[in-house]
Amino acid sequence: MPDDAKILVVDDDDAIRKFLRISLTASGYRVIEARDGEGALGKAATESPALVVLDLGLPDLDGREVVSRLRDWFTGPILILSVRSTEEEKVAVLDAGADDFVVKPFGVQELLARVRALLRARPGVPEAPTLDLGALKVDLAARTVTVNGREIGLTRKEFDLLALLVRSAGKVVTQRQLLADLWGEAHVHDTQYLRVYVGQIRAKLGDDPANPRFIRTEPGIGYRLLVGASDMPPSV
Incomplete structure (x- = not known):
């Protein structure tokens, strides 16, 4: 996976998106953003990201529904960010098709390590939707x-x-x-x-x-x- 892999960041919190954009860009990744579920689905379809970083608490759709709909066609890795930390929540979203789960608040080095691991494990560009x-x-x-x-x-x-x-x-x-x-x-x-x-x-x-x-x-x-x-x- 090239160092300039494109990553879609989905979060309705402007400060979190800014933090992720700065951190990922500083590590050589290209970042595109969406603040809700429908926007995320549209960006994933048109921008072909290598990986999606997705918050579960979106204003229009539950994150699990976004994961399920992405998995209709998106083959790249999906990394979940959420304040929901129960085992039940983690299992549900992983069963829906997510690849990894990071609980907020999180350290940037841990996040970057998980991004690198996911891109190594599932490289490639998603299929046409x-x-x-x-x-x-x-x-x-x-x-x-x-x-x-x-x-x-x-x-x-x-x-x-x-x-x-x-x-x-x-x-x-x-x-x-x-x-x-x-x-x-x-x-x-x-x-x-x-x-x-x-x-x-x-x-x-x-x-x-x-x-x-x-x-x-x-x-x-x-x-x-x-x-x-x-x-x-x-x-x-």
Whole structure:
């Protein structure tokens, strides 16, 4: 990871953001900033930071929701800063997809050491938050779906299912993986959930299951989001 890695700092406290900006810039990093959750999601999508430093107590969204939404597409490390210090809070945000947790107040040297460790462990630039398949466009950051330029209204669960397929576009995602990720391990055999939700998504996308443009069923295995004409099968 280069010394000038770009870091997104998210905190509604101006003094904390200034402190972090000065400390990180002095260590050779490039810093971009946001003061709320929606701003953080937008900056992460447009600026491609290598790492996100995120406070949990934001004015518009809970930090755990920001982490969960970032993990729809952002592959870089997320470092949490928070006054919340209970084990329960730490476990919840780490389970949501964060990589590390620092309790406020904190020492700058500890923070910088954790930043360096995270950048070594998970180097790289996050994947593009938008998948463009021509007729179908899925913006994972904004959680929007359009078909032929028309926005499609999906429920949260429908979007989460489509997002899982998008992140593995062109590859088969097993029924078990989809069920475990969306409903939990207790529901890995409830395949009727998938049939219902995939059917609803297909209906909204105008996708014919007998001649699919977007979602192909792999019988007995799972589903695949099609990424090119060569993938188009004559039937499911």
